[in-house]
Amino acid sequence: MANKLSVVFAALASSTALFAANANAEATLDKVMKQGYVQCGVSAGLPGFSNPNAKGQWEGLDVEFCQAIAAATIGDKSKVKYIPLTAKERFTALQSGEIDVLSRNTTWTLHRDTSLGLNFTGVNYYDGQGFMVKKDMGIKSAKELDGAAVCVQSGTTTELNLADYFRVNGMTYKPVVFDTAPQTSKGFDSGRCDVLTTDQSGLYALRLNLKDPNSAVVLPEIISKEPLGPVVRQGDDQWFNVVRWTLFTMINAEEFNVTSANVDKLAKESKDPNIRRLIGLDGPKGKGLGLKDDWGYQIIKQVGNYGESFERTVGEGSPLKIKRGLNALWTNGGIQYAPPIR
Ligand SMILES: N[C@@H](CCC(=O)N[C@@H](CS)C(=O)NCC(=O)O)C(=O)O
Secondary structure, eight states, X not given: OHHHHHHHHHHHHHHHHHHHHHHHHXXXXXHHHHHTSEEEEEXXXXXXXXXXXXXXXXXXXXXXXXXXXXXXXXXXXXXXXXXXXXXXXXXXXXXXXXXXEEOSSOBOOHHHHHTTSEEEOOOXXXXXXXXXXXXXXXXXXXXXXXXXXXXEXXXXXXXXXHHHHHHHTTOOEEXXXXXXXXXXXXXXXXXXXXXXXXXXXXXXXXHHTSSSGGGEEEOSOOOSOEEEOOEEETTOHHHHHHXXXXXXXXXXXXXXXXXXXXXXXXXXXXXXXXXXXHTTSSXXXXXXXXXXXXXXXXHHHHTOOHHHHHHHHTSTTSTTOOOOGGGSBGGXXXXXXXXXXX
16 A cells, blocks of 8 residues: 555646646746747857858858747747857757747757657748859769769758768768868868868859859759748747747748738738738637737737748849749749648
């Protein structure tokens, strides 16, 4: 009996402890509201994704996503504290609570989504790994890279894909490993390696930083899937939902042609139920997320829809000039698709 009772007590105690741990972990939204800003982990310097401009202000697709979370929660897109992180530092920063969300060209993989205690909330950029070589090498395909010295960044999916690709194709290579993107592109520029490999978006970005961007070409092969997206800690469903529905709102807003420029007019005039729900005039509004009813309106008004953000940061309106490709909406030949707001 005593034994049975102590088992029951032990079970009760451990479930209480578990509940307490969960209750603590549930508090990211409360914490953000209390501190008055979102602590957002970003890349230290990757043009188009997150990069400080000449005035020292952070810019890029991942930066704008941080701003969208701040607009949805606090109601002010400027309430973000940016924490630049290398690839190696990023997951510990999230696990330890140093940041509230990681918005840093990070690939969604099984290992990261499970064993690291983290959850990917969606995909804000469908990418794939590629190679960049010096034009004067005259190389046309990655299959000609046998024996090459390859510049690569540590702590990334890139390192593993590189090893897989060369092994599968019966080729050897010499890795030249760096900790940051600027070091990696400098290594390539100064001739430490023949090839630089990273996500294709990163190749376009790093190419801009070369002494002569025209001296390098990007090879046609894409050797992996790199779905990049925002990440949160496991065990905080409310915050997970806030972050993922911020992304879905940006994508849905593009689908329904709601932009930062026309959202006020549509709020007054539109009878379209999809648009009215998107900006919180009808439908589930903010209650389920623990946000104000205008959370979607604030994202669109202050930051814009997904297409606006894409074009401004990495697309035709940016120095990178990346085409929408896979990142076009599903209604436009791409695979960006968000569940409905209803
Ligand atoms: N998507 C890959 C690669 C991400 C990555 O860190 N890429 C480098 C090379 S483009 C980078 O962004 N560096 C920026 C920095 O170090 O601040 C991953 O999640 O592992």
